[in-house]
Amino acid sequence: MASTEIVVKLPRPHAAQQQILAERRRFNVVDLGRRTGKSTLAQHLLVETSLAGQPAAYLAPTYRLLSEFWRTIQHTLAPVTRRKLETEYRLELITGGTVECWSLDGPDPARGRKYARLIVDEAAMVPSLLSTWNLALRPTLMDLIGDAWFLSTPKGLNDFYGLYQRGIDPLAPDWMAWQMPTMANPYIAKSEIEATRATMSEREFAQEVLALFLNLTGLGVFRGVDAVARLKPEPPRPGHSYVMGVDWARSGDFTVFSIMDATLMEQVALDRMTEVSYDLQVSRLHRWYSLYRPRLIVAEANSMGGPLVERLQRGYQPLVGKPQPALPVYGWTATNASKGAAVEALVLVIENGDVTLLDEPVQAGELKAYESSRTPTGMVKYGAPEGLHDDTVTALYLANLGAAQAPASTTTKYAFSR
Numbered sequence: 520m521a522s523t524e525i526v527v528k529l530p531r532p533h534a535a536q537q538q539i540l541a542e543r544r545r546f547n548v549v550d551l552g553r554r555t556g557k558s559t560l561a562q563h564l565l566v567e568t569s570l571a572g573q574p575a576a577y578l579a580p581t582y583r584l585l586s587e588f589w590r591t592i593q594h595t596l597a598p599v600t601r602r603k604l605e606t607e608y609r610l611e612l613i614t615g616g617t618v619e620c621w622s623l624d625g626p627d628p629a630r631g632r633k634y635a636r637l638i639v640d641e642a643a644m645v646p647s648l649l650s651t652w653n654l655a656l657r658p659t660l661m662d663l664i665g666d667a668w669f670l671s672t673p674k675g676l677n678d679f680y681g682l683y684q685r686g687i688d689p690l691a692p693d694w695m696a697w698q699m700p701t702m703a704n705p706y707i708a709k710s711e712i713e714a715t716r717a718t719m720s721e722r723e724f725a726q727e728v729l730a731l732f733l734n735l736t737g738l739g740v741f742r743g744v745d746a747v748a749r750l751k752p753e754p755p756r757p758g759h760s761y762v763m764g765v766d767w768a769r770s771g772d773f774t775v776f777s778i779m780d781a782t783l784m785e786q787v788a789l790d791r792m793t794e795v796s797y798d799l800q801v802s803r804l805h806r807w808y809s810l811y812r813p814r815l816i817v818a819e820a821n822s823m824g825g826p827l828v829e830r831l832q833r834g835y836q837p838l839v840g841k842p843q844p845a846l847p848v849y850g851w852t853a854t855n856a857s858k859g860a861a862v863e864a865l866v867l868v869i870e871n872g873d874v875t876l877l878d879e880p881v882q883a884g885e886l887k888a889y890e891s892s893r894t895p896t897g898m899v900k901y902g903a904p905e906g907l908h909d910d911t912v913t914a915l916y917l918a919n920l921g922a923a924q925a926p927a928s929t930t931t932k933y934a935f936s937r
Contacts, residue, residue, distance in 0.1 A: 552701035648678035764917030802836030820850030
């Protein structure tokens, strides 16, 4: 009996889409300008999974967006669809695979399901995206060790930006992120892009077409980050004076060492780590000290920082290895006032171009997202938006404080703001 060949027709991915598919990891954040081909990419991924006999899900912020995609995917998979449940937005294929479509404007989407792949389209439009991902969507991937895709044009520095930050973080190896403008789609005429530019403001064009993340809340603290973030790491130079800022953490956050050439006001090294024991953190700090010999280390002394600062100040004998000498460490205690003074000092040197920073995407992202807000009593508070990190910012403003101090011994009383 002759076999019957069934053909499922899909648009061929263009070069940018092929790059994304080739570089994919388990969790993928795709930041694209308008009309770059997000829905085509989503369709390709869903077909790939369902034809392999696996369950897949497509999620959109609203029913209207869901309905638009539903019409497309059911037409594409019609030749291999065994059963279509229109009211449930579910396709069952002859391969054993399934595709389900969900709206994210209802409670508990996809609860009780298990998927080999899920795709969140227009993810920047999803309210509380991070909590939806952590509490509702991530558990659906556990049984099949599935992967996830977040596709969107940016909408400010919201939760989609937070996921993008994970994607560019080298300490998150399961995550990947891409940022591509509308021009990455070869099927969009250049004349159309220029015509669009003429009808949009500069900020609108940057966000909608260039796919740039912009702070739209007016709460952003640091301006001019891109202009000063352009350096590569540099080894120590003879005759130069160095300082280090240290922000401690153990789990769920990052310890960061930020080293600055105080002679040139240039950041020369940055070390981030997480889930690392305090002993190993201290050992790494000693190695950085041996390399750059900073004249001053400004280290956070709050919480677990206090004992670590004391340990570094007095020196110690490790269980294995040589005795470690006392280091020139100043224990800096964060209060609302001292933090405000440190942040504002860093704001000034960045805006005035008096400091040059490493071209480091995680640090640049944290600086751009850093916000100010007012408490009910009228006090100004600084920090990262909910769900984002600010550890590189803390280490950097502590290094900047150190660079402002005159060379001194560890017994000198430094003139830091309290």
